[in-house]
Amino acid sequence: MAVRVAVLSDVHANLAALDAVLAHAREHAVDAVWSLGDMVGYGPRPNEVLARLRDAGARCLLGNHDAAAAGIITTELFNTLAAEAAEWTARVLLEDQRSFLRSLPRVATAEGVTLVHGTLHDPLWEYLISTDAARRHFALAQTRVSFVGHTHIPLVVWRDEGGSFESIQPGDGETIDLGERAVCVNPGGAGQPRDGDPRAAYAVFQASQNRVEFYRVVYDMGETQRQMRLSGLPDALAARLAHGR
Numbered sequence: 001m002a003v004r005v006a007v008l009s010d011v012h013a014n015l016a017a018l019d020a021v022l023a024h025a026r027e028h029a030v031d032a033v034w035s036l037g038d039m040v041g042y043g044p045r046p047n048e049v050l051a052r053l054r055d056a057g058a059r060c061l062l063g064n065h066d067a068a069a070a071g072i073i074t075t076e077l078f079n080t081l082a083a084e085a086a087e088w089t090a091r092v093l094l095e096d097q098r099s100f101l102r103s104l105p106r107v108a109t110a111e112g113v114t115l116v117h118g119t120l121h122d123p124l125w126e127y128l129i130s131t132d133a134a135r136r137h138f139a140l141a142q143t144r145v146s147f148v149g150h151t152h153i154p155l156v157v158w159r160d161e162g163g164s165f166e167s168i169q170p171g172d173g174e175t176i177d178l179g180e181r182a183v184c185v186n187p188g189g190a191g192q193p194r195d196g197d198p199r200a201a202y203a204v205f206q207a208s209q210n211r212v213e214f215y216r217v218v219y220d221m222g223e224t225q226r227q228m229r230l231s232g233l234p235d236a237l238a239a240r241l242a243h244g245r
């Protein structure tokens with residue numbers, strides 16, 4: 001049984017960020033890896049990121065960008081830059097990695113908790129950022145604890161008995177006791193953070209202790225930006241990494 005799980009989301013083909021996160025996780029005695037989707041899209045190294053996660057034995061969920069790259073959904077709901085990157089990803093994706101993405105579940109359970117990219121109401125697309133989205137998500141949760149990604153922002157949301165919500169945005173090095181209420185945890189974005197902090201974000205779930213540690217990790221962003229520009233990916237996608245947006 002895994003005791004300490006590295007939970008990452010939205011790696012977005014950012015290999016330098018993933019490598020830094022995995023190295024940090026190894027130093028923090030992690031014995032399993034969960035990836036909550038959007039392994040690819042936006043970034044320059046989709047095949048290498050998927051290979052790395054598969055080598056690490058990561059339990060992976062399907063995200064909207066993974067689904068687009070694998071041809072499961074079209075890019076019609078994507079904005080222009082995201083669509084351009086999704087089409088580039090689909091072109092360079094190796095057949096083996098495409099099949100891997102096509103095999104991924106939209107919802108999974110592990111260590112007694114639920115994993116999904118968006119929300120249980122809409123696993124690929126819904127952002128858990130509003131009270132309405134939280135209400136829809138918690139109504140469908142079959143476990144007390146769930147993990148989501150998709151927003152690229154670290155967050156813990158608790159639901160009270162009365163149906164109201166309490167949330168916090170944990171910072172680097174913070175350990176949060178999940179307590180006894182229904183709770184949903186977002187580890188933040190590993191490969192494209194959007195909370196204004198450009199460092200890679202991820203979390204370590206101490207399953208048996210009911211606690212989550214949140215971390216930010218410095219990585220070689222310049223290398224990822226170089227790879228993006230050389231790949232012909234939109235310049236704005238490389239630039240945004242520096243702003244954590």
Ligand code: ZN
Pocket residue numbers: 010012038063065150152
């Ligand atoms: Zn994403």
